[in-house]
Amino acid sequence: MTRILTITAALFFAFAAQAETMKLAVTTSFANSGLADLLLPAIQEDTGLEVQLLIVGTGQALRLGEAGDVDAILVHSRKAEDAFVEAGYGTHRREIMYNDFVLIGPQNDPATAGVAENAPMAFRSIATALAPFVSRGDDSGTHKKELALWAAADLDPESFGDWYKPVGSGMGAALNTAAGLEAYILSDRASWLNFANKAGLDIVFAGDPILFNQYAYIPVNPERHAHVKADATRALEDWLTGPRAQGLIDGYTIAGEKLFTFNAQSAGAE
Amino acid sequence: MVTALLPVRVKQAVVRRRGKTLLGPVDLELGPRGFTIVLGPNGAGKTTLLKTIHGLSRLSSGHVKWSLPAAEARQRQGYVFQSPIMLRRSVRANLAYPLRLAGARQKDIAEAVEHWAGAIGLSGALDRPAPQLSGGEKQKLALARALIRSPDILFLDEPCANLDGRSMREIETLLQKAHDAGTRIVMSTHDLAQAQRLATDILFLFNGTVHESGPAEQCLRSPRTAELAAFLRGDILE
Amino acid sequence: MDDIWAGLAAAFRLIVTLDADLVEITLRSLQVSLSALAIACLIALPLGTWLAIRRFRYRRWAIAVLNALMGLPPVVVGLIVYLLLSRSGPFGVLGLLFTPTAMIIAQVIIITPLIASVTHQAMRDLWAEYHDLLISLNATPGQRILTLILDGRRALLTAALAGFGRAIGEVGAIMIVGGNIDHATRVLTTAIALETGRGDFALALGLGFVLILLALTVNLVTHALSRTEQEGRW
Numbered sequence: 001m002t003r004i005l006t007i008t009a010a011l012f013f014a015f016a017a018q019a020e021t022m023k024l025a026v027t028t029s030f031a032n033s034g035l036a037d038l039l040l041p042a043i044q045e046d047t048g049l050e051v052q053l054l055i056v057g058t059g060q061a062l063r064l065g066e067a068g069d070v071d072a073i074l075v076h077s078r079k080a081e082d083a084f085v086e087a088g089y090g091t092h093r094r095e096i097m098y099n100d101f102v103l104i105g106p107q108n109d110p111a112t113a114g115v116a117e118n119a120p121m122a123f124r125s126i127a128t129a130l131a132p133f134v135s136r137g138d139d140s141g142t143h144k145k146e147l148a149l150w151a152a153a154d155l156d157p158e159s160f161g162d163w164y165k166p167v168g169s170g171m172g173a174a175l176n177t178a179a180g181l182e183a184y185i186l187s188d189r190a191s192w193l194n195f196a197n198k199a200g201l202d203i204v205f206a207g208d209p210i211l212f213n214q215y216a217y218i219p220v221n222p223e224r225h226a227h228v229k230a231d232a233t234r235a236l237e238d239w240l241t242g243p244r245a246q247g248l249i250d251g252y253t254i255a256g257e258k259l260f261t262f263n264a265q266s267a268g269a270e
Numbered sequence: 271m272v273t274a275l276l277p278v279r280v281k282q283a284v285v286r287r288r289g290k291t292l293l294g295p296v297d298l299e300l301g302p303r304g305f306t307i308v309l310g311p312n313g314a315g316k317t318t319l320l321k322t323i324h325g326l327s328r329l330s331s332g333h334v335k336w337s338l339p340a341a342e343a344r345q346r347q348g349y350v351f352q353s354p355i356m357l358r359r360s361v362r363a364n365l366a367y368p369l370r371l372a373g374a375r376q377k378d379i380a381e382a383v384e385h386w387a388g389a390i391g392l393s394g395a396l397d398r399p400a401p402q403l404s405g406g407e408k409q410k411l412a413l414a415r416a417l418i419r420s421p422d423i424l425f426l427d428e429p430c431a432n433l434d435g436r437s438m439r440e441i442e443t444l445l446q447k448a449h450d451a452g453t454r455i456v457m458s459t460h461d462l463a464q465a466q467r468l469a470t471d472i473l474f475l476f477n478g479t480v481h482e483s484g485p486a487e488q489c490l491r492s493p494r495t496a497e498l499a500a501f502l503r504g505d506i507l508e
Numbered sequence: 509m510d511d512i513w514a515g516l517a518a519a520f521r522l523i524v525t526l527d528a529d530l531v532e533i534t535l536r537s538l539q540v541s542l543s544a545l546a547i548a549c550l551i552a553l554p555l556g557t558w559l560a561i562r563r564f565r566y567r568r569w570a571i572a573v574l575n576a577l578m579g580l581p582p583v584v585v586g587l588i589v590y591l592l593l594s595r596s597g598p599f600g601v602l603g604l605l606f607t608p609t610a611m612i613i614a615q616v617i618i619i620t621p622l623i624a625s626v627t628h629q630a631m632r633d634l635w636a637e638y639h640d641l642l643i644s645l646n647a648t649p650g651q652r653i654l655t656l657i658l659d660g661r662r663a664l665l666t667a668a669l670a671g672f673g674r675a676i677g678e679v680g681a682i683m684i685v686g687g688n689i690d691h692a693t694r695v696l697t698t699a700i701a702l703e704t705g706r707g708d709f710a711l712a713l714g715l716g717f718v719l720i721l722l723a724l725t726v727n728l729v730t731h732a733l734s735r736t737e738q739e740g741r742w
Contacts, residue, residue: 023606023689032706052689054606055702068595069605172705179707197707225595227603326643344646355641358659368645 515713
């Protein structure tokens, strides 16, 4: 018993020493894309910085930033980001890249959403057909995008019947649910391509510019939280907007499909 | 002996539980010598009396006064329960336990354990788990464990109630030896033959009070009260 | 059924190749849960024993609170610890959030009531058995607790194992306070949640089998140790 105690005590204290680290809250969709696995080693190589990712929904990412529990956030929900910076929680917002959302549904497309002219029309045809639809329902960037699309189609999810299923979970879990129910769901392209349990689902609608999904990087304001590693967040921002990041982001593909488009303005442009 | 523990004086002792009087009022004094047998029908308060003097039962009123402060007095008493309480340890560890509590030296403990294991015929069973012993072996072990700190007074609550004849005789021999060596003994029993063999004095309890007491010879031959006489005849008293 | 076979195959592959990530995650799971177990035992074993032998006025209340805490959902514990350790919370200056230490704290809170409650029940029975003897032999309160802990060590081992089982299989709280950061706070359960989220059921299930194997090994080793120890003693 004493030996077990000694060992655990030794392990316990072994946590202490570590390289320079910073914490970055990112959205599930970004983490699920697999791009991080490519970027993080490159960041460490170039800057010596070990970036620790906290994979959460946009809502929680913003909360973590407000509380000062992370050093920076990388999210995709324009309105919330602006409010975050305006309230003084972040120093500024820097656009990095974008990908796009896709409408996933059963391969035979029972609601014939695939032939719609634009994304709101596709949503409208699902509502008309009362086809099952899984909503993230977790206040994430994807969820906010979905709500914006319903609004654009002049529909109110509050008034929907049983076919509309808010699951209140992350992208992967929601996709699992949709696969089980043979339901429609809005997903970012990266999460979808990396998702292993596709079952009978496929992309039924994509390509409308309204579906573009802008990622932005916001460092947490050190004036509010003195412990924030401002140097590290600056170094990371410089790297994310630099040429190596551009090459890696634009060159990243899954199953031959390009996922992200780098669109950061070079330094001094803002 | 440094200071005397005895006599112990019991004054107006009453034990009440949930509104029922289990014992008392009892007045008595136990001197430094003797083998007192406590007799009485079931429910007369024999166990309660022993536990009260020893300090295991809380008094509702009255007091028990030793010639030494309470904490020190407890160190110099022993108690053997009707159904022996065995620590879930070896025979050796059970015997050693009271001495360990008292902070005795390792060497003294080992010697005492050897001696008492021999006295109760368990020398060959020192490493057996005590809870696996037979009923008789357990009670002998409990007795040895109570005697190992050489108490000035030893209480026994029907120690032979569930034992075969041979175990009973072995226990009686051990008790006689302890008595001869100067240990004051107070023991309850329902076995009149045993009382006859061992007692120097009798305490007859009836309805929670001391109904009659005196030298064994006199109490057992010519009881003064009708109740003790009836009890000795074997009549059931309620 | 195919998923389960695929999971078994994935588990087999991970273990046979001693996958570096798997080894790291498994070791961290053990570090966190064993540390939590050691700390929880230091608190819960004496506490449970003390509750069993000590009569005081609010004892019933204390036991009721203990039993209620035992049913506390880990997610709630996680949320509370998160709020306490957050930079904006009362212990924010310590900078413990999203570290293994935070995970240990959460697990200690989750398993201490469980271990204390099981301890209390076992010790209560043993105390009923020993009470008269220990009082008669004039054992001090400290000696009483020590005797009960020594003689009840098998029951205490069971209590500790129950605590370990709950700790190693727990996900809700450590996900919140640890953050499931790769190479920092990722453990078996949070990795399983992550792989499930990615729809990679085979890998998730594989990790699950590793978890079961780990719990089983710890149980068997502990029982084997306690048996040899018993034989040595008797």
